[in-house]
Amino acid sequence: MPPQASAGPDQTVIATSTVHLSAEDTVDDNGGWTLRWQQTAGPDVELSDPTSLTPSFVAPLVTVDTVLTFLFTITDDEGAIGTDSVDITVQPIPDTVTISGNINHGAIVHGSLGTGLNYSSQGFATMHAEVLVEAIDATTQQVLASGRFAGEYELVVPSQREVAIRVTAAMVRRAPRPLPHWRVVVRDLDDAGNPLGPAYSFSSPAFNSGPGGTHDVNIPSGWSNSGQLIGPRDAAPFAILEAVVQGIDLVLEVDPSADFPDLTIDWGPDNVGGQTFYTSDPGGSNRRIVLSGERDVDTDEYDPHVILHEFGHYLDDSFARLDSIGGPHGFGDLLDLRVAFSEGLATALGAIALGDPYYRDSFGPTQGDEGYFDLEFDEQLAEGWYSEASTWEIVWDLKDHTSDQGDDVTIGFAPIWQVLTGPQRETDALASIFSFATALKTGLEEVRPDVAAAIAALLSNEQVEGPTIDIFGSTETNDAASADVLPIYTPVQLGQTRQVRSTNEFGIFNKLSNDRFLLLSLAAPANVRFRVSADTGRDADILIFRRGIFVGPANLGPANEDFTLDLEAGDYVLDVYDCGNADCNDDVPPAPTDITVTVSAN
Amino acid sequence: MSGMHAVALSALIATLAAGCGSAALSPPAQGANAETAIEQMSLARPASGKIGAPVDVRYEFEGSPAPNRPAALNLAVVARVPGRNLRVEFPATSGIDIQGETAPLSVQKADPAGVLRRRVVVTPLSATATEVRVMVSMDAGSGRYFGIHVIPLAAPPASKRQPR
Numbered sequence: 001m002p003p004q005a006s007a008g009p010d011q012t013v014i015a016t017s018t019v020h021l022s023a024e025d026t027v028d029d030n031g032g033w034t035l036r037w038q039q040t041a042g043p044d045v046e047l048s049d050p051t052s053l054t055p056s057f058v059a060p061l062v063t064v065d066t067v068l069t070f071l072f073t074i075t076d077d078e079g080a081i082g083t084d085s086v087d088i089t090v091q092p093i094p095d096t097v098t099i100s101g102n103i104n105h106g107a108i109v110h111g112s113l114g115t116g117l118n119y120s121s122q123g124f125a126t127m128h129a130e131v132l133v134e135a136i137d138a139t140t141q142q143v144l145a146s147g148r149f150a151g152e153y154e155l156v157v158p159s160q161r162e163v164a165i166r167v168t169a170a171m172v173r174r175a176p177r178p179l180p181h182w183r184v185v186v187r188d189l190d191d192a193g194n195p196l197g198p199a200y201s202f203s204s205p206a207f208n209s210g211p212g213g214t215h216d217v218n219i220p221s222g223w224s225n226s227g228q229l230i231g232p233r234d235a236a237p238f239a240i241l242e243a244v245v246q247g248i249d250l251v252l253e254v255d256p257s258a259d260f261p262d263l264t265i266d267w268g269p270d271n272v273g274g275q276t277f278y279t280s281d282p283g284g285s286n287r288r289i290v291l292s293g294e295r296d297v298d299t300d301e302y303d304p305h306v307i308l309h310e311f312g313h314y315l316d317d318s319f320a321r322l323d324s325i326g327g328p329h330g331f332g333d334l335l336d337l338r339v340a341f342s343e344g345l346a347t348a349l350g351a352i353a354l355g356d357p358y359y360r361d362s363f364g365p366t367q368g369d370e371g372y373f374d375l376e377f378d379e380q381l382a383e384g385w386y387s388e389a390s391t392w393e394i395v396w397d398l399k400d401h402t403s404d405q406g407d408d409v410t411i412g413f414a415p416i417w418q419v420l421t422g423p424q425r426e427t428d429a430l431a432s433i434f435s436f437a438t439a440l441k442t443g444l445e446e447v448r449p450d451v452a453a454a455i456a457a458l459l460s461n462e463q464v465e466g467p468t469i470d471i472f473g474s475t476e477t478n479d480a481a482s483a484d485v486l487p488i489y490t491p492v493q494l495g496q497t498r499q500v501r502s503t504n505e506f507g508i509f510n511k512l513s514n515d516r517f518l519l520l521s522l523a524a525p526a527n528v529r530f531r532v533s534a535d536t537g538r539d540a541d542i543l544i545f546r547r548g549i550f551v552g553p554a555n556l557g558p559a560n561e562d563f564t565l566d567l568e569a570g571d572y573v574l575d576v577y578d579c580g581n582a583d584c585n586d587d588v589p590p591a592p593t594d595i596t597v598t599v600s601a602n
Numbered sequence: 603m604s605g606m607h608a609v610a611l612s613a614l615i616a617t618l619a620a621g622c623g624s625a626a627l628s629p630p631a632q633g634a635n636a637e638t639a640i641e642q643m644s645l646a647r648p649a650s651g652k653i654g655a656p657v658d659v660r661y662e663f664e665g666s667p668a669p670n671r672p673a674a675l676n677l678a679v680v681a682r683v684p685g686r687n688l689r690v691e692f693p694a695t696s697g698i699d700i701q702g703e704t705a706p707l708s709v710q711k712a713d714p715a716g717v718l719r720r721r722v723v724v725t726p727l728s729a730t731a732t733e734v735r736v737m738v739s740m741d742a743g744s745g746r747y748f749g750i751h752v753i754p755l756a757a758p759p760a761s762k763r764q765p766r
Binding site for chain 1: 647648649650651652653654655656657682683693694735737739742743744745746747748749750752758
């Protein structure tokens with residue numbers, strides 16, 4: 001019986017593609033019979049190995065459908081021959097082809113706690129953030145096709161063109177797409193702080209679009225596996241977006257129609273170490289995060305907790321109410337209550353978004369060292385309403401599912417967000433742990449009194465008055481062992497004079513009792529005169545707020561203040577401080593300063 | 603955010619270790635008392651909004667540093683809370699040459715009662731150099747914290763907190 005040859009099924013292919021013939025279904029009892037492929041029709045092509053079962057060839061360029069025919073012959077030991085033929089129809093390359101693939105970025109994670117970044121385990125991760133992807137002509141840079149993709153892209157481009165794939169570090173979702181909306185852009189700055197372009201972009205090596213196909217884009221980190229810089233740090237802006245998208249996702253879980261204000265993130269290898277902060281203009285425009293990028297000193301692009309801490313400030317500013325005056329802060333500092341809450345909240349929001357209570361910030365040579373702390377840990381140092389650690393512990397414990405000392409409550413993120421975007425935003429008091437926790441506890445007292453009691457216990461464990469808390473902290477007894485701390489708000493009425501002390505006992509600029517607060521309640525609109533004075537040589541200042549909005553005065557002098565304001569009925573917070581303690585007058589050294597405030601109807 | 607490269611501290615330390623001293627620049631003669639009370643020294647500003655090490659870095663120049671004119675810089679580092687593994691070092695800063703006690707300073711236990719003092723010689727290499735940086739790190743509580751403190755070469759910057 002002659003051998004039974006099989007040349008495989010007919011195929012239809014695109015010109016220039018690689019075609020694989022297969023005679024693997026041929027029955028070859030001994031495995032040593034003679035095999036041969038011959039082309040019998042169509043334009044000549046070169047087979048890779050005409051004597052193998054699976055040769056290949058490159059389909060020729062054609063202008064019309066063209067059939068190539070191949071004859072497969074197998075000869076056994078006795079000379080018996082079996083044959084079969086196969087037709088390969090080659091189609092012309094279409095005018096346009098589809099190219100697709102994954103957008104991957106260099107990903108570097110932290111090693112074991114305290115060891116900083118682990119370069120040896122770096123790899124590529126597929127983008128979750130939806131970014132702009134463009135196919136560009138590699139010669140003219142003309143954009144041939146574009147779209148926004150998360151992870152996998154697919155673009156239709158002219159065939160047989162030298163193209164490159166350009167990916168831009170910008171997440172944009174705007175009208176006419178329905179809510180949610182956002183626009184987050186990562187850009188570089190020059191030495192003078194001017195943007196080098198609208199956003200970072202990375203272009204892949206050029207390739208021929210040919211008949212289309214898969215072309216993954218791998219954006220390199222620029223680092224070797226030993227932490228040496230070997231190329232541009234192209235992946236950094238995309239790693240930053242990957243962190244931010246987790247913050248966006250956190251909000252979308254509880255507010256699927258959120259409208260995120262525009263956010264710009266400035267990062268660059270020239271951003272000197274330590275320059276990491278969130279900022280916005282008065283009124284909330286120009287929201288911006290700046291991240292350090294100085295290698296071997298302080299880089300932040302692979303520190304998601306750091307990125308999301310700043311994003312937490314952005315969320316606070318955009319959706320809740322950010323009353324903080326900012327400034328430097330260190331572990332254990334006794335802070336202005338606005339600063340303590342803002343910093344603690346931002347840290348907690350980042351950890352909640354990541355689902356990871358370990359805050360980690362790499363620094364030093366090859367980013368091999370790191371600052372770190374555990375939000376779950378109950379720090380005992382300087383607990384209280386002036387402590388950012390107390391705030392981050394409280395907020396984290398409200399969300400987490402772990403019961404530990406003082407923490408027997410899990411409410412999830414939704415109630416936290418509801419308070420931040422509701423009562424906290426409208427509170428008559430300064431945005432602090434008092435306004436936040438009061439709203440949270442009050443909102444739950446009727447429907448879940450057990451949870452409200454657990455929240456009170458959580459606060460008490462952090463030396464914050466829990467059971468009788470109110471937005472002004474009027475029942476607070478934790479005075480940080482100082483006579484110049486309580487009351488948090490000193491009540492004052494029209495026609496009254498009050499004296500408060502601004503002190504540098506806990507430091508300057510933004511520390512506890514640099515600023516002292518008075519609460520003025522007006523039953524009716526009034527033209528109010530404010531007189532603020534201190535001893536000669538001091539510089540007493542005052543700022544007046546109504547629900548977080550600054551209402552005056554327009555100007556402040558170098559010593560005492562005397563001015564009038566037209567005010568509507570309502571509660572006003574008077575923020576009083578000495579500029580020596582608040583670090584706003586170089587001619588006035590820090591010192592305890594008694595400030596006299598007189599409020600009268602004009 | 604200069605792209606200039608600073609002279610490697612390791613090279614400086616190696617030079618010091620070889621006993622070569624400073625080939626072209628001699629430290630200025632000591633003038634002010636190196637043990638100035640810390641309350642009379644200026645406070646270096648932390649560079650970042652991130653949570654930092656609870657450490658104050660105070661400084662005092664002997665003389666005024668100017669391009670190619672060295673000045674001694676006295677530092678006093680004080681922990682604000684009890685801590686461990688306090689480390690003080692000078693990250694390379696564009697356009698600044700630092701000599702003297704530049705090796706990282708490290709102590710196992712730190713507390714507010716203790717003052718760590720250091721004396722280095724700072725030479726700006728150009729008119730664009732404006733500051734010296736000091737990095738401090740310390741373990742405190744259950745965590746570890748670090749911060750970069752900025753020492754201006756000229757007069758202290760205008761107060762950061764501005765009245766509205």
